[in-house]
Amino acid sequence: MPRATFYQTSFNAGEWSPLTYGRIDLPKRKAAMSSTLNYIPMLQGPQTRRPGTTFVAAAADPNIVRLQPFQFNVFQSYVLEFTANKIRFYTNGGQLLSGGTPYQVATPYAAGDLASLYFTQSADVLYICHPSYPPATLSRLGVTNWVLANLTVQDGPYLPVNITGTKLTCTTSVPGATGTLTASSTAGINNGAGFQASDVGRLVRVNNVATGAATQWVWMIITGVTNSTTASVTVQGLLP
Numbered sequence: 001m002p003r004a005t006f007y008q009t010s011f012n013a014g015e016w017s018p019l020t021y022g023r024i025d026l027p028k029r030k031a032a033m034s035s036t037l038n039y040i041p042m043l044q045g046p047q048t049r050r051p052g053t054t055f056v057a058a059a060a061d062p063n064i065v066r067l068q069p070f071q072f073n074v075f076q077s078y079v080l081e082f083t084a085n086k087i088r089f090y091t092n093g094g095q096l097l098s099g100g101t102p103y104q105v106a107t108p109y110a111a112g113d114l115a116s117l118y119f120t121q122s123a124d125v126l127y128i129c130h131p132s133y134p135p136a137t138l139s140r141l142g143v144t145n146w147v148l149a150n151l152t153v154q155d156g157p158y159l160p161v162n163i164t165g166t167k168l169t170c171t172t173s174v175p176g177a178t179g180t181l182t183a184s185s186t187a188g189i190n191n192g193a194g195f196q197a198s199d200v201g202r203l204v205r206v207n208n209v210a211t212g213a214a215t216q217w218v219w220m221i222i223t224g225v226t227n228s229t230t231a232s233v234t235v236q237g238l239l240p
Contacts, residue, residue: 006030008030008031009045010030010031010045010046011031011033011036011039011041011045011046011047012031012041012042012043012044012045012047013028013029013031013032013033013041014032014033014036014041015032015033015034015035015036016029016032016033016034018034020032021034031045038050054093056090056093056094056095057090057094057095057102059081059083059088060081060083060084060086060088060102060104061083061084061111063111064083064084064111064112064114065081065082065083065114066081066082066083066114066115066117067079067080067081067082068080068082068117068119068126070121070126070140071121072123072124072140076091077091078090078091078096079091080126080138082107082109082114082117083111083114084109084110084111084114085106085107085108085109085110086104086105086106086107087104087105087107087138087146087148088102088103088104089103089104089146096143096144098144103144103146105138105146105147105148106148107148108133109130109133113130113132113133116130116131116132117129117130118130124139124140124141125137125138125139125140126138126139127151128148134150134151134201135150135151135153136148136149136150136151137149137150137151153203154236155203155205155219155236155237155239156203156205156219158203158205162188162189163188164185164187164188165184165185165187166183166184166185166186166187166188166189167183167184168181168182168183168184168204168206169181169182169184169206170182170206170218170220170233170235172235173216173218173235173238174235175235175236175237175238176234176235177234177235178223178232178233178234178235179220179232179233179234179235180226180230180231180232180233181204181206181220181222181230181231181232181233182229182230183195183229183230184229185229186228186229189228193228194227194228194229195222195225195226195227195228195229195230195231196225196228197225199222199225199231200222200223200224200225201221201222202221202222203219203220203221203222203236204219204220204221204222204233205217205218205219205220205239206218206219206220216238216239217238217239218235218237218238218239219235219236219237219238219239220233220234220235220236221233221234221236
Protein backbone atom coordinates (compact mmCIF):
# COMPACT_ATOMS: atom_id res chain seq x y z
CA MET A 1 0.00 0.00 0.00
CA PRO A 2 1.50 3.39 -0.92
CA ARG A 3 2.59 5.76 1.85
CA ALA A 4 0.40 8.83 2.28
CA THR A 5 2.00 12.23 2.84
CA PHE A 6 0.68 15.78 2.99
CA TYR A 7 2.13 19.23 2.58
CA GLN A 8 2.76 21.16 5.78
CA THR A 9 2.58 24.90 5.11
CA SER A 10 2.27 26.15 8.71
CA PHE A 11 4.31 25.42 11.81
CA ASN A 12 2.76 27.78 14.34
CA ALA A 13 1.22 25.06 16.53
CA GLY A 14 4.66 24.41 18.03
CA GLU A 15 5.86 21.14 19.51
CA TRP A 16 3.26 18.55 20.46
CA SER A 17 3.56 15.72 22.91
CA PRO A 18 3.71 12.16 21.54
CA LEU A 19 0.49 11.57 23.48
CA THR A 20 -1.31 13.74 20.90
CA TYR A 21 0.08 12.14 17.74
CA GLY A 22 -3.12 10.16 17.23
CA ARG A 23 -5.42 13.19 17.49
CA ILE A 24 -6.14 13.52 13.77
CA ASP A 25 -9.45 15.16 14.69
CA LEU A 26 -7.69 18.34 15.83
CA PRO A 27 -7.27 20.91 13.01
CA LYS A 28 -4.12 22.34 14.60
CA ARG A 29 -2.37 18.98 14.26
CA LYS A 30 -1.45 19.85 10.66
CA ALA A 31 0.58 22.82 11.96
CA ALA A 32 2.30 20.89 14.78
CA MET A 33 5.81 19.48 15.06
CA SER A 34 7.37 16.67 17.03
CA SER A 35 10.55 18.70 17.53
CA THR A 36 11.55 22.28 16.75
CA LEU A 37 15.05 22.67 18.17
CA ASN A 38 16.58 26.13 17.76
CA TYR A 39 13.58 27.45 15.82
CA ILE A 40 10.79 29.83 16.80
CA PRO A 41 7.28 29.38 15.32
CA MET A 42 5.87 32.61 13.92
CA LEU A 43 2.25 33.74 14.13
CA GLN A 44 1.93 33.90 10.34
CA GLY A 45 2.81 30.20 9.96
CA PRO A 46 6.51 29.82 9.13
CA GLN A 47 9.27 29.39 11.68
CA THR A 48 12.56 31.21 11.96
CA ARG A 49 15.91 30.39 13.47
CA ARG A 50 16.23 31.53 17.05
CA PRO A 51 18.51 34.51 17.70
CA GLY A 52 22.09 33.80 18.69
CA THR A 53 23.62 34.61 22.05
CA THR A 54 26.51 36.84 23.02
CA PHE A 55 28.78 36.99 26.05
CA VAL A 56 27.95 40.03 28.18
CA ALA A 57 29.67 39.44 31.53
CA ALA A 58 30.75 36.66 33.82
CA ALA A 59 28.36 35.80 36.63
CA ALA A 60 29.35 36.68 40.17
CA ASP A 61 29.38 32.93 40.87
CA PRO A 62 29.50 30.95 37.61
CA ASN A 63 28.82 27.65 39.43
CA ILE A 64 25.30 28.37 40.76
CA VAL A 65 23.18 31.03 39.01
CA ARG A 66 19.43 31.69 38.87
CA LEU A 67 18.15 34.06 36.17
CA GLN A 68 14.82 35.85 36.54
CA PRO A 69 13.15 38.22 34.03
CA PHE A 70 11.83 41.59 35.21
CA GLN A 71 9.77 43.72 32.82
CA PHE A 72 9.11 47.19 34.20
CA ASN A 73 7.24 48.36 31.09
CA VAL A 74 7.26 47.79 27.33
CA PHE A 75 10.44 49.85 27.02
CA GLN A 76 12.39 48.74 30.10
CA SER A 77 13.15 45.14 30.94
CA TYR A 78 15.87 43.43 32.92
CA VAL A 79 17.43 40.07 33.59
CA LEU A 80 18.16 39.51 37.27
CA GLU A 81 21.16 37.34 38.10
CA PHE A 82 20.72 35.63 41.47
CA THR A 83 23.89 34.13 42.96
CA ALA A 84 24.92 33.47 46.55
CA ASN A 85 23.80 36.46 48.65
CA LYS A 86 23.57 38.94 45.78
CA ILE A 87 21.61 40.07 42.73
CA ARG A 88 23.11 41.68 39.64
CA PHE A 89 21.20 43.25 36.77
CA TYR A 90 21.33 43.21 32.96
CA THR A 91 19.49 45.47 30.54
CA ASN A 92 19.80 46.73 26.96
CA GLY A 93 22.31 44.01 26.10
CA GLY A 94 24.72 44.85 28.90
CA GLN A 95 25.36 44.61 32.62
CA LEU A 96 23.99 47.40 34.80
CA LEU A 97 26.91 49.36 36.23
CA SER A 98 27.27 51.98 38.96
CA GLY A 99 30.51 53.92 39.10
CA GLY A 100 32.07 51.53 36.63
CA THR A 101 31.41 48.40 38.70
CA PRO A 102 28.48 45.94 38.52
CA TYR A 103 25.49 47.26 40.44
CA GLN A 104 24.30 44.64 42.92
CA VAL A 105 21.90 44.18 45.84
CA ALA A 106 22.72 42.02 48.86
CA THR A 107 20.32 39.16 49.69
CA PRO A 108 20.06 36.54 52.45
CA TYR A 109 19.74 33.68 49.94
CA ALA A 110 22.67 31.26 49.91
CA ALA A 111 23.67 29.30 46.82
CA GLY A 112 21.67 26.28 47.99
CA ASP A 113 18.51 28.40 48.30
CA LEU A 114 18.34 29.64 44.73
CA ALA A 115 16.49 26.65 43.25
CA SER A 116 13.68 27.05 45.82
CA LEU A 117 12.96 30.73 45.15
CA TYR A 118 9.51 31.59 43.81
CA PHE A 119 8.74 34.86 42.02
CA THR A 120 5.81 36.95 40.93
CA GLN A 121 5.84 40.54 39.72
CA SER A 122 3.41 43.43 40.02
CA ALA A 123 4.40 46.66 38.25
CA ASP A 124 7.83 47.64 39.60
CA VAL A 125 7.85 45.19 42.52
CA LEU A 126 9.10 41.59 42.40
CA TYR A 127 7.74 39.37 45.19
CA ILE A 128 10.15 36.65 46.33
CA CYS A 129 9.23 33.64 48.47
CA HIS A 130 11.30 30.84 49.95
CA PRO A 131 10.25 28.21 52.53
CA SER A 132 13.06 29.23 54.92
CA TYR A 133 12.79 33.03 54.70
CA PRO A 134 10.08 35.66 55.19
CA PRO A 135 8.44 36.80 51.95
CA ALA A 136 10.39 39.69 50.44
CA THR A 137 9.94 42.43 47.86
CA LEU A 138 12.50 43.70 45.38
CA SER A 139 11.42 47.20 44.38
CA ARG A 140 12.75 49.18 41.45
CA LEU A 141 12.96 52.80 42.62
CA GLY A 142 15.39 53.88 39.91
CA VAL A 143 17.80 52.51 37.34
CA THR A 144 20.47 51.87 39.99
CA ASN A 145 18.20 52.03 43.02
CA TRP A 146 16.72 48.62 43.83
CA VAL A 147 15.61 47.80 47.37
CA LEU A 148 15.15 44.33 48.87
CA ALA A 149 13.00 44.27 52.00
CA ASN A 150 10.78 41.91 53.94
CA LEU A 151 7.18 42.04 52.77
CA THR A 152 4.93 44.10 55.02
CA VAL A 153 1.83 41.94 55.37
CA GLN A 154 -1.51 43.67 55.94
CA ASP A 155 -3.69 41.79 58.43
CA GLY A 156 -2.80 38.14 57.91
CA PRO A 157 -2.50 35.39 57.00
CA TYR A 158 -3.21 33.78 60.36
CA LEU A 159 -3.15 30.32 61.86
CA PRO A 160 -6.54 28.76 62.79
CA VAL A 161 -8.44 30.55 65.55
CA ASN A 162 -7.30 29.51 69.03
CA ILE A 163 -10.01 27.23 70.44
CA THR A 164 -8.39 26.73 73.86
CA GLY A 165 -9.44 28.58 77.00
CA THR A 166 -6.61 31.08 76.63
CA LYS A 167 -7.77 34.70 76.52
CA LEU A 168 -5.75 37.58 75.07
CA THR A 169 -6.15 41.13 76.33
CA CYS A 170 -4.39 44.27 75.17
CA THR A 171 -3.95 47.60 76.92
CA THR A 172 -4.86 49.59 73.79
CA SER A 173 -6.92 49.31 70.64
CA VAL A 174 -5.91 52.60 69.03
CA PRO A 175 -4.31 52.15 65.59
CA GLY A 176 -0.67 53.17 65.71
CA ALA A 177 -0.46 52.94 69.50
CA THR A 178 1.83 50.58 71.40
CA GLY A 179 0.63 48.43 74.25
CA THR A 180 0.98 45.18 76.13
CA LEU A 181 -0.64 41.92 75.02
CA THR A 182 -1.27 39.51 77.89
CA ALA A 183 -2.32 35.86 77.63
CA SER A 184 -4.24 34.15 80.42
CA SER A 185 -2.14 31.00 79.85
CA THR A 186 0.31 29.52 77.36
CA ALA A 187 -2.16 26.94 76.02
CA GLY A 188 -2.58 27.22 72.27
CA ILE A 189 0.45 29.51 71.86
CA ASN A 190 3.46 27.91 70.16
CA ASN A 191 2.30 24.42 71.15
CA GLY A 192 1.97 25.43 74.80
CA ALA A 193 5.37 27.15 75.08
CA GLY A 194 3.81 30.63 75.11
CA PHE A 195 5.31 33.70 73.49
CA GLN A 196 8.85 33.25 72.19
CA ALA A 197 11.52 35.67 70.95
CA SER A 198 10.88 34.31 67.45
CA ASP A 199 7.35 35.81 67.62
CA VAL A 200 8.70 39.34 67.12
CA GLY A 201 7.14 40.55 63.88
CA ARG A 202 4.25 38.09 64.18
CA LEU A 203 0.74 39.30 63.39
CA VAL A 204 -1.99 38.74 65.97
CA ARG A 205 -5.72 39.29 65.62
CA VAL A 206 -7.77 39.64 68.81
CA ASN A 207 -11.55 39.89 69.21
CA ASN A 208 -13.19 42.49 71.50
CA VAL A 209 -10.21 44.38 72.86
CA ALA A 210 -11.58 47.34 74.83
CA THR A 211 -13.34 48.79 71.80
CA GLY A 212 -16.83 48.96 73.18
CA ALA A 213 -18.20 47.32 70.05
CA ALA A 214 -20.18 44.11 70.11
CA THR A 215 -17.81 42.47 67.65
CA GLN A 216 -14.54 44.13 66.81
CA TRP A 217 -11.26 42.62 65.58
CA VAL A 218 -8.01 44.38 66.36
CA TRP A 219 -4.89 43.34 64.50
CA MET A 220 -1.43 44.06 65.83
CA ILE A 221 2.25 43.21 65.39
CA ILE A 222 4.36 41.78 68.21
CA THR A 223 7.39 44.06 68.71
CA GLY A 224 8.91 42.42 71.79
CA VAL A 225 8.44 39.49 74.16
CA THR A 226 8.68 39.98 77.93
CA ASN A 227 7.86 36.43 78.98
CA SER A 228 5.79 33.46 77.85
CA THR A 229 2.47 35.26 78.53
CA THR A 230 3.37 38.92 77.91
CA ALA A 231 4.39 40.70 74.73
CA SER A 232 4.71 44.26 73.46
CA VAL A 233 2.60 45.10 70.41
CA THR A 234 1.80 47.91 68.01
CA VAL A 235 -1.84 48.12 66.91
CA GLN A 236 -2.21 48.21 63.13
CA GLY A 237 -5.95 48.57 62.64
CA LEU A 238 -9.55 47.68 63.47
CA LEU A 239 -11.91 45.44 61.57
CA PRO A 240 -15.65 44.82 62.13
